[in-house]
Amino acid sequence: MKFVCDKETILKEITNANDFTAQRNSLTVLGSIYLSLEGNNLTVKSTDQKMGYVSCIEVSGEEDGTTTVMGTKFLDIIKTLPSGNIIFFEEDRLLKIKTESAKVDFKIVTADASSFPSIEIPSEDSFFNVSQRDLTDMINQVAFAVSDDESKFAMNGALLEKNEGSLTMVATDGRRLSYINRKIEDQIPEFSPITIPSKFLSIIKKNSSNEGNFGICITETSVYVKNRNFVIFSSLIKNEFPAYKRVIPQSLSRSCIVSRKDLEEAIKRISILVESKFKKIILDFDNNVLTVYTQNNDLGEGTEVLECKYEGEHAVSAMNFMFLLDPIRAMETEYVNISFSDPARPFVVKPEPERDYLHVIMPMNLN
Numbered sequence: 001m002k003f004v005c006d007k008e009t010i011l012k013e014i015t016n017a018n019d020f021t022a023q024r025n026s027l028t029v030l031g032s033i034y035l036s037l038e039g040n041n042l043t044v045k046s047t048d049q050k051m052g053y054v055s056c057i058e059v060s061g062e063e064d065g066t067t068t069v070m071g072t073k074f075l076d077i078i079k080t081l082p083s084g085n086i087i088f089f090e091e092d093r094l095l096k097i098k099t100e101s102a103k104v105d106f107k108i109v110t111a112d113a114s115s116f117p118s119i120e121i122p123s124e125d126s127f128f129n130v131s132q133r134d135l136t137d138m139i140n141q142v143a144f145a146v147s148d149d150e151s152k153f154a155m156n157g158a159l160l161e162k163n164e165g166s167l168t169m170v171a172t173d174g175r176r177l178s179y180i181n182r183k184i185e186d187q188i189p190e191f192s193p194i195t196i197p198s199k200f201l202s203i204i205k206k207n208s209s210n211e212g213n214f215g216i217c218i219t220e221t222s223v224y225v226k227n228r229n230f231v232i233f234s235s236l237i238k239n240e241f242p243a244y245k246r247v248i249p250q251s252l253s254r255s256c257i258v259s260r261k262d263l264e265e266a267i268k269r270i271s272i273l274v275e276s277k278f279k280k281i282i283l284d285f286d287n288n289v290l291t292v293y294t295q296n297n298d299l300g301e302g303t304e305v306l307e308c309k310y311e312g313e314h315a316v317s318a319m320n321f322m323f324l325l326d327p328i329r330a331m332e333t334e335y336v337n338i339s340f341s342d343p344a345r346p347f348v349v350k351p352e353p354e355r356d357y358l359h360v361i362m363p364m365n366l367n
Contacts, residue, residue, distance in 0.1 A: 001037050001065025001090040004100075005057075007083055013057055014075045016230070017046040019203055020053040021071040032068040034116045037061050045119055046071060051200055052119055055230035066113040069095050077106050121231050122224055127215030129186040130167070135216075136208045138169040139201050141180040141357045144326040146198040147173035154239035158201055160223075161193035170244045176323045177247050180357035191218045195241050200234035207232065248360055249346050252339040254312025256285050257352050260336040264328050266292045266304040271321045273299045280364055281321040283338075286314040317343035318364040324349065327359035 014033060022030035034045035040061045046053045067090050077097055078086070087098045090110060097106040139158070147155035158171040167188065168181045204225055208214070215226035224233040270281055273294050284291040288310050293303040317340070328336050333351035340347045343363060350358040 001035070001067055001095075002061075002063040002088065003037050003042060004060040004062070004085050004087050005042070007078065007081055007086055009057060009059075010086065011075075011078050013044050013055055014071070014078055016055070016207065017044050017053050018071045018075045019206075020046040020048060020051050020232070022048040023072055029068065029111065029115050029117070031071055032111060032116070033071040033074060034066075034068050034113055036066040036113070037064050039064070045116070047117055047119060049117065050197075051203070051232070051234040053230065053232050054119055054121060057229060063089075065090060067095065067110040068113050068116050069108055069110050073108060077108065121233075122217045122219065126217040127224070127226055128188055128217075129213040130184055130216055132208045132212055132214050133210045134167075134182050134184065135214055136205055136210055138167070138180050138182055139205050140330050141327075142169050142171035142178040143198065143201050143205070144330070145171040145173060145176050145178035145359070146201070148198075149173070154195065154237060154241055157195045157197040157237045159193055159195050159241040159244065162188050162191060170241070172242060172244060172247070174242075175320070175362045177244060177360040178327065178357070179244070179248065179359070182356055186213075193241065194218055194223060195237035195239070196223055197234055197237055200232075203232060247346070248358070249339075249341065249348055251341060252348060253341050254285065254310075254315060254339065256290055256308050256310045256312075256338045257335050258290055258306055258308035258338070260328050260331055260333055260351075262306050263290075263292075263336060264325065266306055267321050267325050267328075270294055270302045270304055271325075273297075273302045274321060275299065278364070279320045279322055280318050281324075282316060282318050282366070284314075284316045285310050285312065315340070315343040316366065317347070318366045319347070319361060320364060323361045327361075 017033045030048050036043040040058050042057050042059045044055045081099060081104060085100050089096045093110050094107045095110050142158050146158060155173055158169050161168050166181050166183045170179050217224040222233050222235055224231055270292050274281060275297055282293050282295060288308055290306045290308045294301050327349050331351050335352040337350050337352040338347060347361045348358055349361060
C-alpha cells in the first residue's frame with residue numbers, strides 16, 4: 001500500500017475513526033483502524049463491536065493494499081506532523097509515514113487486515129432523510145437528561161420513535177425528562193421505537209455540520225447515520241424505555257413567564273453558594289416576582305429577585321439547579337415558561353411562546 005494525502009484531510013478521518021475504536025484495548029484489532037486503498041479511494045473503518053465508522057476519501061494512490069494500524073498511536077503521529085502532504089507506505093508489517101520534505105520519518109507496526117471484523121452497511125434505499133439541523137436540535141434538547149447510572153440501562157440513551165409526519169426524541173434519568181417532537185419534511189418509514197446510546201448521540205452531534213441531510217436507517221438491532229462520505233452506526237439499547245407519556249403533566253394551574261437570560265444568570269450566581277452534593281436552590285413565586293435563593297448553609301446564602309409574569313397562588317419549591325439550568329441553556333427564546341399545579345409535583349419548563357419541546361423536572365424536598 002502506498003498513497004499521498006494532505007495532513008488535514010487524513011487527520012479529520014482518523015480523528016473520527018478513532019472515536020469508534022476500543023481505545024482501552026489499543027493493541028487488539030478493536031483498537032485498530034482499517035485502511036484499504038483502491039485506486040485513489042481510501043476506505044477507513046473502525047469498530048468497537050458496539051459502534052462503527054466507515055468512510056471513503058480521495059487520495060493520490062500509488063499502490064493498492066489493505067492493512068490495520070493502532071488507532072490511538074496513528075492519530076498521535078499524524079497530529080504532530082507539519083502541514084502539507086504526507087506519504088504513507090506499508091512494507092514488512094510496518095506503515096512508514098513521511099513528510100514530502102523527508103525531514104520526519106515514522107514507522108508504526110501494522111497487522112493483517114483479514115482479522116478485522118466484517119462491517120455490513122445497509123443498501124442505499126434503506127435510508128430516509130432527516131435535516132442535520134433538525135437531528136442536532138433534537139439531540140441538544142434531550143441529551144443532558146440521559147441517565148449516567150449504569151444500573152438504569154434502559155435510560156442510558158434517548159428514545160426515538162415515529163409519529164405521524166414527525167420524529168419524537170425523549171430522554172430521562174428518573175428525576176427529569178426532556179421531550180421534543182419535530183416535524184420532518186421527508187417521508188419516514190415505519191419503525192418500532194428505539195433507544196440510542198448517549199455516546200452515539202454525542203458522536204452524531206460532533207459530525208453534524210447543521211447543513212444538508214443525514215440518511216438514517218433503523219434495523220432491529222442497530223441505527224445507521226449516513227453523510228456524504230461516511231456511515232456511522234451503533235447497536236441499540238435493548239431494555240424497554242420507560243412509559244414517558246405518563247410522566248408529562250397535562251393540567252397545570254400555575255405559570256411563571258420570565259426572561260430566559262435573566263433566569264440563567266441568576267441561577268449561575270446563586271449556585272456559587274449551593275452545596276455541591278444536593279445542588280438545591282429555592283424558587284419563590286409570588287405577585288409577578290420570582291425569587292431565587294439558597295437556604296442557609298455552611299457556605300452562606302444568596303438571593304436574587306426577578307420580575308416575571310406569574311399566574312397562581314403563592315408557591316415555594318426546591319429544585320436541583322442543574323435540572324433547571326440545562327434546559328434553559330438549550331433554549332433559543334427570549335422567555336421561558338415554568339408551569340406546575342403544586343410546588344411538590346412535577347414542573348414543566350418550556351419556551352415562551354411554545355415550540356416543539358418541553359422539559360419535566362421533579363422538585364426536591366424543601367427541608
